[in-house]
Amino acid sequence: xxxxxxxxxxxxxxxxxxxxxxxxxxxxxxxxxxxxxxxxxxxxxxxxxxxxxxxxxxxxxxxxxxxxxxxxxxxxxxxxxxxxxxxxxxxxxxxxxxxxxxxxxxxxxxxxxxxxxxxxxxxxxxx
Amino acid sequence: xxxxxxxxxxxxxxxxxxxxxxxxxxxxxxxxxxxxxxxxxxxxxxxxxxxxxxxxxxxxxxxxxxxxxxxxxxxxxxxxxxxxxxxxxxxxxxxxxxxxxxxxxxxxxxxxxxxxxxxxxxxxxxxxxxxxxxxxxxxxxxxxxxxxxxxxxxxxxxxxxxxxxxxxxxxxxxxxxxxxxxxxxxxxxxxxxxxxxxxxxxxxxxxxxxxxxxxxxxxxxxxxxxxxxxxxxxxxxxxxxxxxxxxxxxxxxxxxxxxxxxxxxxxxxxxxxxxxxxxxxxxxxxxxxxxxxxxxxxxxxxxxxxxxxxxxxxxxxxxxxxxxxxxxxxxxxxxxxxxxxxxxxxxxxxxxxxx
Numbered sequence: 001x002x003x004x005x006x007x008x009x010x011x012x013x014x015x016x017x018x019x020x021x022x023x024x025x026x027x028x029x030x031x032x033x034x035x036x037x038x039x040x041x042x043x044x045x046x047x048x049x050x051x052x053x054x055x056x057x058x059x060x061x062x063x064x065x066x067x068x069x070x071x072x073x074x075x076x077x078x079x080x081x082x083x084x085x086x087x088x089x090x091x092x093x094x095x096x097x098x099x100x101x102x103x104x105x106x107x108x109x110x111x112x113x114x115x116x117x118x119x120x121x122x123x124x125x126x127x
Numbered sequence: 128x129x130x131x132x133x134x135x136x137x138x139x140x141x142x143x144x145x146x147x148x149x150x151x152x153x154x155x156x157x158x159x160x161x162x163x164x165x166x167x168x169x170x171x172x173x174x175x176x177x178x179x180x181x182x183x184x185x186x187x188x189x190x191x192x193x194x195x196x197x198x199x200x201x202x203x204x205x206x207x208x209x210x211x212x213x214x215x216x217x218x219x220x221x222x223x224x225x226x227x228x229x230x231x232x233x234x235x236x237x238x239x240x241x242x243x244x245x246x247x248x249x250x251x252x253x254x255x256x257x258x259x260x261x262x263x264x265x266x267x268x269x270x271x272x273x274x275x276x277x278x279x280x281x282x283x284x285x286x287x288x289x290x291x292x293x294x295x296x297x298x299x300x301x302x303x304x305x306x307x308x309x310x311x312x313x314x315x316x317x318x319x320x321x322x323x324x325x326x327x328x329x330x331x332x333x334x335x336x337x338x339x340x341x342x343x344x345x346x347x348x349x350x351x352x353x354x355x356x357x358x359x360x361x362x363x364x365x366x367x368x369x370x371x372x373x374x375x376x377x378x379x380x381x382x383x384x385x386x387x388x389x390x391x392x393x394x395x396x397x398x399x400x401x402x403x404x405x406x407x408x409x410x411x412x413x414x415x416x417x418x419x420x421x422x423x424x425x426x427x428x429x430x431x432x433x434x435x436x437x438x439x440x441x442x443x444x445x446x447x448x449x450x451x452x453x454x455x456x457x458x459x460x461x462x463x464x465x466x467x468x469x470x471x472x473x474x475x476x477x478x479x480x481x482x
Binding site: 043044045046059060061062064065068080087088089090 | 158160161162164165167168169172192193194198199202203
């Protein structure tokens with residue numbers, strides 16, 4: 001005997017579900033966004049501001065761990081510098097490997113974007 | 128903006144300390160420093176000063192936006208370890224408590240065996256071996272239980288109620304931290320010594336006897352009236368160390384009690400000194416008197432140092448300062464110390480790498 005299991009998301013659960021799916025969707029894109037802005041060295045907060053100015057808000061709790069992860073993967077180099085009035089800041093910059101990854105991922109992004117736009121157009125998800 | 132070295136105890140410091148408490152030691156200092164730098168940028172952008180009372184509500188709102196310390200620690204990779212950030216503080220508390228109970232049980236067993244007049248050397252050897260076994264077993268059991276709890280219940284253990292940064296505890300600064308292993312060893316040695324002096328005092332007076340002198344017996348008879356007083360001081364010091372171990376950090380009132388006990392020790396030693404002569408033999412009397420005199424001086428200096436530490440908790444010798452800066456990267460927990468070390472490093476080199 002076969003049965004169909006169907007679970008409806010309640011109205012209360014919907015915002016959380018949408019937020020989680022949105023986060024998943026953004027996760028990969030954020031890596032590319034961050035890499036794209038680190039052709040010149042930047043510290044975390046200036047990078048956040050720069051991304052926000054271009055329309056991409058990243059919570060600090062996401063950005064700083066991401067920068068560290070990318071560094072541990074060898075895509076970024078970092079160094080501490082002493083800014084004004086003795087404040088140490090950690091500056092990040094693309095490594096040689098990071099530059100190559102940015103180039104390859106950008107191409108990948110363009111392909112995915114093109115394909116997705118076509119798919120969404122057909123399914124009526126976008127105008 | 129204030130210097131990094133002078134910032135301490137405000138909401139930002141407490142927040143950074145709480146995140147650090149949940150991070151593995153290896154990455155703690157580095158993450159804390161970057162977090163401090165980033166939070167300071169966020170404060171500057173909003174024109175806030177974490178040290179000003181009028182800004183406290185806004186600083187709290189900013190921290191709330193950044194997330195709970197456990198969440199921040201988790202995002203920095205603390206979740207990849209055996210015990211995650213939610214349970215880490217409780218793990219340390221229970222581990223300390225379990226090891227303390229283990230020591231207590233061993234000391235009680237040792238006392239019971241001493242009452243039954245067991246051979247003292249065999250007794251000490253057996254206790255040390257049991258103690259090591261007990262400590263390792265306690266460590267393994269507690270770690271295992273917490274690792275299982277973390278894997279199965281960490282999500283449920285997260286507090287669901289709204290988080291308020293103003294409830295963050297004060298950070299533990301470098302001079303208030305305790306050396307857990309050292310304190311454990313001190314507790315064990317002090318406990319064994321107190322028991323030995325009170326239950327089997329004969330071995331303490333085991334000085335070689337020559338030409339029929341009953342030197343050990345005579346000396347012991349002289350010291351015996353002071354044993355209850357000495358024991359009272361030692362038990363007080365032992366109780367303080369046990370509480371310190373369970374508490375995990377020094378507090379000002381505990382330093383006060385430590386000083387009072389040290390003074391009490393000096394008074395008892397001075398009373399012993401005043402009870403001279405210790406022997407009919409002039410040379411023996413001089414030696415014992417001299418030794419006790421030295422003990423009184425050392426104990427007095429120790430008490431004075433303890434008092435000075437209460438009055439000037441941040442003071443360090445110049446050579447300690449250098450060692451301190453060196454040790455900061457390993458210890459990491461103290462935001463003030465990290466800032467100081469980096470400032471010193473940058474001042475020297477002008478510019479340097481973070482790791």
